[in-house]
Amino acid sequence: MLQTATIAAGAALLGALVALAIYHFGIIAPALRRSGRLLATLDDAVGGTAGAASGRIAGLESDLGDLRARQERVAGQVSELEGLARADLALVGFVRYDAFEDTGSELSYALALLNRAGDGVVVSSIYSRNDTRTFGKAVVGFRPVANASEEELRAIAQARNESV
Numbered sequence: 001m002l003q004t005a006t007i008a009a010g011a012a013l014l015g016a017l018v019a020l021a022i023y024h025f026g027i028i029a030p031a032l033r034r035s036g037r038l039l040a041t042l043d044d045a046v047g048g049t050a051g052a053a054s055g056r057i058a059g060l061e062s063d064l065g066d067l068r069a070r071q072e073r074v075a076g077q078v079s080e081l082e083g084l085a086r087a088d089l090a091l092v093g094f095v096r097y098d099a100f101e102d103t104g105s106e107l108s109y110a111l112a113l114l115n116r117a118g119d120g121v122v123v124s125s126i127y128s129r130n131d132t133r134t135f136g137k138a139v140v141g142f143r144p145v146a147n148a149s150e151e152e153l154r155a156i157a158q159a160r161n162e163s164v
Contacts, residue, residue, distance in 0.1 A: 085116065086115060086116055086117060087115055088115055088116075089113040089114060089115055089120055090114075090115065090116060091112070091113075091114040091115065091116065091118075091120075091159040091160065091162050092111070092112065092113060092114075092159055092162065093110075093111070093112035093114075093154070093155035093156055093157065093158030093159030093160075093162070094109065094110075094111050094112075094155060094158070095109060095110045095151045095152075095154045095155045095158065096108070096109045097109070097110075097151050099126045099127060099128065100128055100129075102129065103127060103128060103129060107127035108124075108125060108126045108127045108151075109124070109125055109151075110122060110123070110124045110149065110151040110152040110154070110155040111123045111124075111125075111155060112139065112152070112155035112156045112158065112159040113159075114139055114142070114156070114159045114160075117141065118139065118140070118141045118142030118143075118160065119139060119140050119141065120138075120139050121136055121137065121138060121139060122136070122137050122139050122144060122148065122152045122155055122156055123135070123136045124136075124137075124149065124151065124152055137152065139156060142156055142159075142160050143156075144156065
C-alpha cells in the first residue's frame, strides 16, 4: 500500500511538472519573447543599440536642463526688449497744413513722436513767405504739456490711433 501511494504521489508530481512545462512553453515563453522584441524595438527607436534606451533618456534629460537654462536666458532678453519697446518712439503722427492764407502747398506741419505710453514730443514747423519757425512741446500720456494748436492735437491723435 505504501508503494501504491508513492507511485500515485510520483504520478501526481509528474503530472504537475508536465502541466507546468506546458504552461511555461505555451504561455510564459512566448510572452517573454514578445517582451524581448518590444524592448529591442524600443532600444532601436530610442538609442539604436541594445541597452541604449537608458543612456538616451539620460542624454535627453541633460538636453532638457540645457534647454531650460537657454529658455531662462531668452526670457531675460525678451524682458529687456519689452522694456526698450516701452521707451521707443514707435508712434508717429504727421499733419501738413497751410498756416497762412497767402501760402499754399501745405508747407507747415506738426509731427508727433511718441512711445507706447503716449510720452514724447510734438514738433511744429510754421512756414510763411518770410521765414519758418519751429516749436517743440513735450507730450505725456498723449497730452501736450503746453498749449497745443489744432494741428498738433491732430498729430498726437493720429499717433495714438496707430497704437490701437
